[in-house]
Amino acid sequence: MEYLVHITVSLPPGMPSGERQELYAAEAVQAASLARAGRLVRLWRIPGRTANWGLWHANDATQLHDALTSLPLWPYMDIEVVPLARHPNDPAG
Amino acid sequence: MEYLVHITVSLPPGMPSGERQELYAAEAVQAASLARAGRLVRLWRIPGRTANWGLWHANDATQLHDALTSLPLWPYMDIEVVPLARHPNDPAG
Amino acid sequence: MEYLVHITVSLPPGMPSGERQELYAAEAVQAASLARAGRLVRLWRIPGRTANWGLWHANDATQLHDALTSLPLWPYMDIEVVPLARHPNDPAG
Amino acid sequence: MEYLVHITVSLPPGMPSGERQELYAAEAVQAASLARAGRLVRLWRIPGRTANWGLWHANDATQLHDALTSLPLWPYMDIEVVPLARHPNDPAG
Amino acid sequence: MEYLVHITVSLPPGMPSGERQELYAAEAVQAASLARAGRLVRLWRIPGRTANWGLWHANDATQLHDALTSLPLWPYMDIEVVPLARHPNDPAG
Amino acid sequence: MEYLVHITVSLPPGMPSGERQELYAAEAVQAASLARAGRLVRLWRIPGRTANWGLWHANDATQLHDALTSLPLWPYMDIEVVPLARHPNDPAG
Amino acid sequence: MEYLVHITVSLPPGMPSGERQELYAAEAVQAASLARAGRLVRLWRIPGRTANWGLWHANDATQLHDALTSLPLWPYMDIEVVPLARHPNDPAG
């Protein structure tokens, strides 16, 4: 089952630059791992914001929750999940 | 450039069933045509609603506008467009 | 997978009383059928409103969409779907 | 009388990990106690969020308030309560 | 148990003046009956609007729903219900 | 003139427990004083929240403002005031 | 006591031009009468809209309600009332 997921990242203002860079590096590694596992399908940046829309794939909401909370930036994320059903006009349908 | 597009369809309550079916058939034809042209990439139904999220591709907002207004159901649509930027962690990047 | 579903029913003001009663009777029959099929688990009225919250069970959002659109009152419904994940403190978990 | 209750938990960013774990452990104990007392009936996680929807049972809003404020995480909770009336199509009715 | 109830009345624009007056007269009669039964405790007009806030008393949300739907103007009402718990500083407590 | 007043109390997270208890004790004293003066008529807790709805009586908005700002918890309050007009169906009218 | 009042006027789309002009003429007459009575103090148009902000004066919300409902356009108005208290820095205070 596919989900659109909207994620906003809000790091604490005073976080040291090094810690910030480590977090983002770890995030890239875990995102790649979730992509290989078939959880994360696409990811787009919302221009001007530390926010993204992503297309995710999971068996159910519990598996999706586990994938999202595995992200190193998860403690700093605000997340909204949109469940998706099949559309008859989907070009990939 | 990619866009996420949210479309809600609200047909007038009294529209005859035949006219409704013709519109939906024409919509499917035009959606397929836009998919072949590379405008419409993915389309998902929002469960329980006559609404969808779609992934669209266009050179700019004017070309996107032309694609959306070519849909037979367009006069009955409420549309919101989200411009998307490249994300470094996009699996398809 | 479980879903919380919020449904608001808005019948057209001028609908004849007989048609309205037939629709509600058919709705009760189909709700019972969906309950037997395991789709509809619980249903509560929001006091003062022609609206309800329901607990639904479906394999995925497409099966949920099919269940919701099978309701005779569906053309008059505004529906919002909340996907649910397992909570470790759920008494029924 | 049944209630749907939406709870969002926001722990202070700097809370030490040990204190956090103790709080969550105590929360699980008290949730189980409220379940045995018949106050907490079901609990679902909202995917991606430290938030839940729950089905609660109480004689009135004062008894529900007492149950909710007995939770160890209550000082960190934002809570919305939806009172529920009996629906004629409720499968459990 | 007490409830604050917010009611907005929207009569159809074209309703004949006589029908409107009959409805309001019947509403006054039923409001008085609900007051005698102990359901309706206080009622205030929101200035400038065909809307009111009321203080209602009912055993539970189902009894409150039955009281509200017994009002002749109910088909034209939009209603929001706020459940109330006892406050230790309530002068009437 | 009567007013419905919605008050949300947000104490700073780190306030010592003793200071908190003193504030709440002083609040109860001042609420009782405002009740004796005829300013505060009823007070209800919103279940699950540190918030209340109250029925207040004052000659005008300035007298109401003075009553509300006399509360020891006022610096921590977010307040919304609803002015009320007489309703012909008010049981107490 | 002073009030800020926000009024939006929405005439039915099909109202004949003559009826519309008569209503607006009657509105001007009644607005002038309310100004002479000291109810209506100032009136400003919100640019681009059939809406206004006004400064009104009334003893209480009931007198204000009576003034607002005396306007010929009242059946077509959506009205929001803001009660005002004295400010120590008011140049007219």
Place this chain on the structure above:
Amino acid sequence: MEYLVHITVSLPPGMPSGERQELYAAEAVQAASLARAGRLVRLWRIPGRTANWGLWHANDATQLHDALTSLPLWPYMDIEVVPLARHPNDPAG
């Protein structure tokens, strides 16, 4: 040109009482100066809140911006500006 301006003041929780009093005193002085200059025409308190509605006069939005930012409390203000046009029924018109 006239403007309605809505101002909410949020002083930092920990500001010492003396600093707070100095700021409010300086605010009163500058408000009086703006009144003499014809910028500030009326000012009303929103009951229960550290917020106000004001009627301001300025040649254009730049002059209004300069007046608002000259207020000592400006760094702690959230401000919304409503531009006003002449209304034919304005008693002061």
Place this chain on the structure above:
Amino acid sequence: MEYLVHITVSLPPGMPSGERQELYAAEAVQAASLARAGRLVRLWRIPGRTANWGLWHANDATQLHDALTSLPLWPYMDIEVVPLARHPNDPAG
């Protein structure tokens, strides 16, 4: 003084195609006239919608109101006006 103006156009569903085309033709003529008069500076379409953002220039809100209401489509428009002040970093400043 410059203004950003957001306009949404909602023609009645049943308007005959000829009348619609005449209105749009007249709109184009009047927009060109307002551009020559210096009122309308720029106009952009919001993709997918019958809505636009425009940059307008007027001496004050009353002159802007007169320009907007001179548009043939005005009776079908919902309009929001944002007053603009000079910014020191404006490239055209």
Place this chain on the structure above:
Amino acid sequence: MEYLVHITVSLPPGMPSGERQELYAAEAVQAASLARAGRLVRLWRIPGRTANWGLWHANDATQLHDALTSLPLWPYMDIEVVPLARHPNDPAG
């Protein structure tokens, strides 16, 4: 492709005045550089607020994102981007 961009700046309350002035000076330099590069076309202040609306030009949302994040104040900005399509009545069209 053109974009309307709404930016709100929120500097931390305790930032020293010197650091603040340096940031704003660097912001002016970078804004001028983006104007020379054709990214930033117009910039307007929203009266009373540390916020602006700007007209930006970029090939796509990724180039726009790079321009916005190059601003020294970007870490303190909340940004919303509106994609713009060509309007047939645009005076500059």
